[in-house]
Amino acid sequence: MAEIIETSSSRARENRASAINESRATRWVLMALAFGFLAIFLLSPLVLVFAEAFKRGIEPYTEALVDRDTVAAIRLTLLVAAISVPLNLVFGVAAAWAIAKFEFKGKAFLITLIDLPFSVSPVISGLVYVLLFGASSVLGPWLKSYGIEILFAVPGIVLATVFVTFPFVARELIPLMQEQGTGDEEAALSLGANGWQAFWYVTLPNIKWGLLYGVLLCNARAMGEFGAVSVVSGHIRGLTNTMPLHVEILYNEYNAVGAFAVASLLAGLALVTLVLKTILEIRFGHAIAGSRGH
Amino acid sequence: MEVRVANVRKEFDRFPALHDVSLDIKSGELIALLGPSGSGKTTLLRLIAGLEKPTKGAIYFGEEDASHRTIQERNVGFVFQHYALFRHMTVADNVGFGLKVRPGATRPAAAEIRRRASELLDLVQLSGLEKRYPAQLSGGQRQRVALARAMAIEPKVLLLDEPFGALDAQVRRELRRWLREIHDATGHTTVFVTHDQEEALELADRVVVMSQGRIEQVGTADEVYDTPNSPFVYGFIGESSSLPVKVEDGQLWVADRPIGLSVPDAPNGKAELYFRPHDVELLEECNGCIAGTVVASRRVAGTRRVELEIGGERQRVEIELPIEHPAAQKSRVAFRPRRWKVFLAEG
Numbered sequence: 001m002a003e004i005i006e007t008s009s010s011r012a013r014e015n016r017a018s019a020i021n022e023s024r025a026t027r028w029v030l031m032a033l034a035f036g037f038l039a040i041f042l043l044s045p046l047v048l049v050f051a052e053a054f055k056r057g058i059e060p061y062t063e064a065l066v067d068r069d070t071v072a073a074i075r076l077t078l079l080v081a082a083i084s085v086p087l088n089l090v091f092g093v094a095a096a097w098a099i100a101k102f103e104f105k106g107k108a109f110l111i112t113l114i115d116l117p118f119s120v121s122p123v124i125s126g127l128v129y130v131l132l133f134g135a136s137s138v139l140g141p142w143l144k145s146y147g148i149e150i151l152f153a154v155p156g157i158v159l160a161t162v163f164v165t166f167p168f169v170a171r172e173l174i175p176l177m178q179e180q181g182t183g184d185e186e187a188a189l190s191l192g193a194n195g196w197q198a199f200w201y202v203t204l205p206n207i208k209w210g211l212l213y214g215v216l217l218c219n220a221r222a223m224g225e226f227g228a229v230s231v232v233s234g235h236i237r238g239l240t241n242t243m244p245l246h247v248e249i250l251y252n253e254y255n256a257v258g259a260f261a262v263a264s265l266l267a268g269l270a271l272v273t274l275v276l277k278t279i280l281e282i283r284f285g286h287a288i289a290g291s292r293g294h
Numbered sequence: 295m296e297v298r299v300a301n302v303r304k305e306f307d308r309f310p311a312l313h314d315v316s317l318d319i320k321s322g323e324l325i326a327l328l329g330p331s332g333s334g335k336t337t338l339l340r341l342i343a344g345l346e347k348p349t350k351g352a353i354y355f356g357e358e359d360a361s362h363r364t365i366q367e368r369n370v371g372f373v374f375q376h377y378a379l380f381r382h383m384t385v386a387d388n389v390g391f392g393l394k395v396r397p398g399a400t401r402p403a404a405a406e407i408r409r410r411a412s413e414l415l416d417l418v419q420l421s422g423l424e425k426r427y428p429a430q431l432s433g434g435q436r437q438r439v440a441l442a443r444a445m446a447i448e449p450k451v452l453l454l455d456e457p458f459g460a461l462d463a464q465v466r467r468e469l470r471r472w473l474r475e476i477h478d479a480t481g482h483t484t485v486f487v488t489h490d491q492e493e494a495l496e497l498a499d500r501v502v503v504m505s506q507g508r509i510e511q512v513g514t515a516d517e518v519y520d521t522p523n524s525p526f527v528y529g530f531i532g533e534s535s536s537l538p539v540k541v542e543d544g545q546l547w548v549a550d551r552p553i554g555l556s557v558p559d560a561p562n563g564k565a566e567l568y569f570r571p572h573d574v575e576l577l578e579e580c581n582g583c584i585a586g587t588v589v590a591s592r593r594v595a596g597t598r599r600v601e602l603e604i605g606g607e608r609q610r611v612e613i614e615l616p617i618e619h620p621a622a623q624k625s626r627v628a629f630r631p632r633r634w635k636v637f638l639a640e641g
Contacts, residue, residue, distance in 0.1 A: 186345055187378035191392035191447055192366050201395070205382040 049267045053260035064261035072238040073246035073262070079154070080229075080242060081222040084161040088218050092169025093211070097203075100177030101185070114170050117163055125163050126231025129156055152234030157242065160228040165221045172214030173207055180206055209284035213277065220273040224266060295355055295450035295483050296321045297342060302351035304337055311337045312507045314351070319485065324477050326494035327487045329504035330530070335487045336455055338504070342485060343453050344368045355450060371444030371482070373454040377436045379428040385439050386411045386424035392447035414442040417476065434465040441473075445480070452477075454486035458493060470497050491531050495519065503527050525637045528568040535611040537584070537604065539567045539636065546636065549605040554582025557636055564639040569631030571599065572614040577628040585628040586611070593617075602627060 022030075054061055064070065095114060099107060117125060133140040133150040143150060150156045184206060188198035204211075226244040233240040241249065243262055250259035297319040304312040312334045319325050327335035340346045342353060344365035352361045360368055379388050387394075389411040393402055402410065415421050418438040428436055437457065444452060457473065458466045474497055477484050488494050494501045495515040503510045503518055503526075511518055511527045522528040525536070540547045541562050546555045555567075577583045586602030589610070593599075598615045613629055 183374055183376060183378040184380060186365075187372070187374055187380075187443075188391070188395070189365050190343060190345070190370060190372040191395065191443065192369070193391070193395040194366065197395045201391070202380055205380075 046267055049260055049263050052256055053264040055260075056257055060257050061261050061264075064255075064258040065265070067258065069238045069241070070246060070258070070262055073241045073243050074265070076154070076157070076239075076241065077223050077243040080157055080161050081219055083158050084165060084222050085215060085219050087162055088166045088169050088222075089211070089215055091166055092173055092214060092218075093207075095170045096173035096177050096207075099174050100180075101182050111174070114167050116167075117165070118167050122164055122225065122227030123231055126160050126228035129159055129163075129228075129232050151232055152236065152240060154240065156232040157229050157240060160232045161222050161225055164225050164228045165218045168218035168221060169211065169214035172210050172217070176207055176210040177203075209280060213280050216273055216276055216280070220270065223269055297451055297483060297485075298354040299338070299342065300352050300354065302338075302341060302348045302353065304334075304341060304346060305349045310507055312341070315507075315509055316351075317502060317509060317512065319483060321483055322481050323483055324474070324497065324499045325485045326498035326501045327485065327504060328489070328491060328494040328501050328531075330489060332506070333504040334507040335489075335502075335504050337507075339453050339455055339485060339487050342451065343370050343372050345372070369447060369450050371447060371449030371452045373437075373440045373444050373452075373457055375456040375459055377428075377440040379436055379439055379443070381428050383427075384424060385415065385420065385426050385428070385431070388428070388439055389414055389443045389446050391443065410446060411442075414446055415439075417445075417479075418442045419472075432465075433461050434469055437461065437469060441476070445482070449482065452482040452484040454484070456488060457486055458488070458490070466493070473497065495531070503530065505530070520633075522568075522635065525566060525568065528635065528637075533571055533612075534568050535571050535613065536569075537567045537609055537611050538607075539565050541565050541636070541638070548584055548609075549607065552582055553584050554630055555634065555636075560636065560638065565636045566639060567631070567634060567636050569634040571612045572597070573632045573634075574613050574629045575632050576615070576619070577630060580628040583628040583630050584611075585626055588625055588627060600627065 021027075095110070098104070099111060130151060131137060133143065133156065135141065140151065148155075150159065184202050185198050188202045189195075193201065223242075224244060225242075226248075229242055230245055230248075233242065233245055235241060235245060235249065237249065243266055247259050247262045247266070250262065299315060299317040299319075302312060302315045303310065315334070315338060317338075327338055329335045337346065341348055344360070344363060344367075348361060352359050354360060355363075355368065365372075380391065383391065386408065390407040393407045393410060396402075412421060412424060415424060418441055420435060420438050420442070423431070423435065428439065431439065441454075441457075458469055461469065470493060486498075495518075498515070500512060500514055501518050502512050505526050511523050513521075518527060518531050522531060528534045529536070537548065539553070541557060541560045541564075543562070544556050544558045544560065545552045546557060546565070546567060547553065584602075584604060586604040588600045589603050590601040591598060594614075596617065598617055598619065599612055600615055601610055601612050603610055613627075615627070
C-alpha cells in the first residue's frame with residue numbers, strides 16, 4: 001500500500017489498470033522460474049535427443065533409420081495407430097453422444113469408466129490383458145486353438161493401445177456436446193431430417209474441431225505409449241516392437257545413435273502434435289472449449 | 295390444420311408436468327399459451343410438435359391421431375427459443391435445410407431449394423443476407439431466419455417457443471406486429487408460447503392461460519381480461535387488487551361494514567374480492583364503500599397509484615387515482631370497484 005501511495009502521479013497512472021500487478025522483481029522471478037524449469041526438464045532433453053542422434057553426422061543417422069528392424073517398428077507403430085485411433089474416434093463420439101444427449105441410469109459410472117485408463121498405471125493395463133489372454137487364462141488357449149494369437153502379437157498391442165488411449169476423444173467431446181445441448185438436433189429432426197442426417201449435417205460439424213483436437217492427442221499417445229504395450233508385446237524384434245520399445249532395445253544394446261535416431265522421430269511427432277494443437281487452440285479455441293459460437 | 299389435444303397427461307420421472315389437458319385449436323388460428331414458468335406451456339408445445347410423447351391422452355391433427363407419429367412425420371414448423379440455427383451453415387443453407395434432407399424422390403433440385411430459400415427470406419424481409427452466417431446476424435434477424443427455416447417445409451402447424459423472449463423491447467414490438475402480418479398472409483395454424491401477457495393479448499386470436507400443469511382459461515383477449523374465471527387468471531392477466539371479504543345475506547362485508555356490493559346467489563362465508571386498480575369509483579361520502587388510509591403513493595405514467603390500508607386488519611390494496619387527486623399521506627380515501635368478481639374461499 002505504502003509503495004503505491006509514494007509513487008509519483010505518472011507512475012500511478014501507468015499502473016492504474018493493473019491493480020493485481022506484482023512488482024517488477026516478483027514478475028521476473030516468477031517468469032525465470034517457469035522458463036528455467038521448462039528449459040531444464042523439457043527443452044534440454046529435447047535438444048539432447050537430436051544432439052545424440054546426429055552426434056556422428058547425418059549418415060549414421062539415416063542408416064539407423066533404414067535399419068530393417070527400425071523400419072518394422074515404425075511400420076508397426078503406424079499400423080497400431082491406424083487401427084486404434086479410428087476405433088477410439090468411433091467409440092469416443094458414441095460415448096460422448098450417449099452421455100451428453102441422453103439421460104440414463106449408470107451415466108456417472110460410465111464417465112468414471114472412461115476415465116479409468118487415466119487413473120490406472122499403463123503397466124497394470126497391460127497386465128490385465130496378460131491375465132485375460134495369457135497361457136494360464138481361459139480365453140488365451142481357447143483362442144490359440146483357433147490359431148488366434150493375442151498376446152505377444154499385433155492384436156494384443158492394438159488392444160493395449162486402444163485401452164490406454166480411449167479417454168482422449170471422449171473426454172474432449174463430452175463437455176463440448178453437453179454444452180451444445182440437443183437444440184440443434186431437435187431443430188434438424190423437426191425439419192424432417194432422420195437421425196443419421198442430423199448427425200452428419202448438424203452434430204458432426206458442431207464438434208469437428210473438438211474432435212480433431214481429441215484425435216490429435218489420441219494419436220500422439222497411441223504412437224508414444226510404452227508401458228502397456230511393453231507388457232503385452234513380448235519385444236520380438238522386427239515383429240512386435242513399436243517405436244518406443246525399439247528405442248529401449250537399441251539403447252540397452254549401447255546403440256546410442258540408433259536409439260536417439262528413433263527417439264528423434266518420436267520427438268518430431270511430439271513437436272508436430274504440439275504445433276497442430278496450438279494452431280487448433282488459437283484458431284478454434286472457442287469451438288474446442290465448448291462455448292457457443294453465437 | 296385443426297389440432298386437438300385430448301386429455302393429455304405428461305410426466306417426467308413420475309413428476310407430472312401436465313394434468314389432463316384438453317384444447318381445440320381451429321385451423322388458421324393464432325393461439326398463445328400463456329403462463330408463468332413451470333406452468334407446462336412449453337411441455338404442451340413440445341407434445342404437439344412430437345418432441346415429447348404424452349404419458350396419457352392423444353393429440354389429433356385433423357381427424358388423425360398423431361400421438362405416435364414421429365416429429366418428422368408430423369411436419370410441424372418449430373421455432374426454438376434460442377433459434378437453434380445451424381451456425382456452420384449460411385442463412386440460405388439454414389432455410390433450405392428442411393428441403394435438402396427430404397428423401398430423394400421428393401427432394402427439390404439444388405437450384406429450386408435456393409430459389410425457395412430466397413423467396414422465404416424475402417417474406418421475412420432478409421433478402422440479401424443469404425450468404426451470412428448466424429453469428430453475423432442480430433437477434434431479431436436470427437429470429438426471422440428461424441421462422442423462415444420452419445416455414446420452408448410447408449408445415450401443417452407452426453409452433454413457436456418464446457419467440458421474442460431473447461429480444462429487447464423495441465425489436466419485440468416490431469416483430470410481434472410483423473408475425474401477425476405473416477400469419478395473416480400465410481394462414482398457418484400457429485401456436486406460440488409466452489410468459490408475456492401483453493404479447494399474448496395483443497397477438498393471439500385466443501389465449502390459453504396455464505398454471506401448474508393445467509389450463510385455467512381459454513378465450514379471446516377480451517374474455518380473459520374482462521371475465522377471468524379464476525383468482526389465478528385475475529392475478530396473472532393485467533393488474534389486480536384483492537381483498538378478503540365476507541358474504542352475508544347477499545352482501546359483501548369488509549370487517550364490520552357492508553361495502554355496497556351485492557352477490558345475490560352467493561352462500562354466506564369467507565371470500566376474496568378481486569378488482570382492477572384502475573377500475574374503481576371514488577366516493578365522497580361513504581354509505582357502503584371501501585375506505586382506507588393512504589400509506590404509500592407513487593407516480594405511474596399518467597396516473598397515481600396509492601396503497602391503502604383497510605380496516606382494523608390493515609389489509610393493503612392498491613388503486614389508481616387521477617394525478618390531480620389530493621390524496622396525500624395519511625389521508626382517507628373511499629372507493630367502490632366498478633367491475634369486480636368474488637371468489638369464494640375454498641373449503
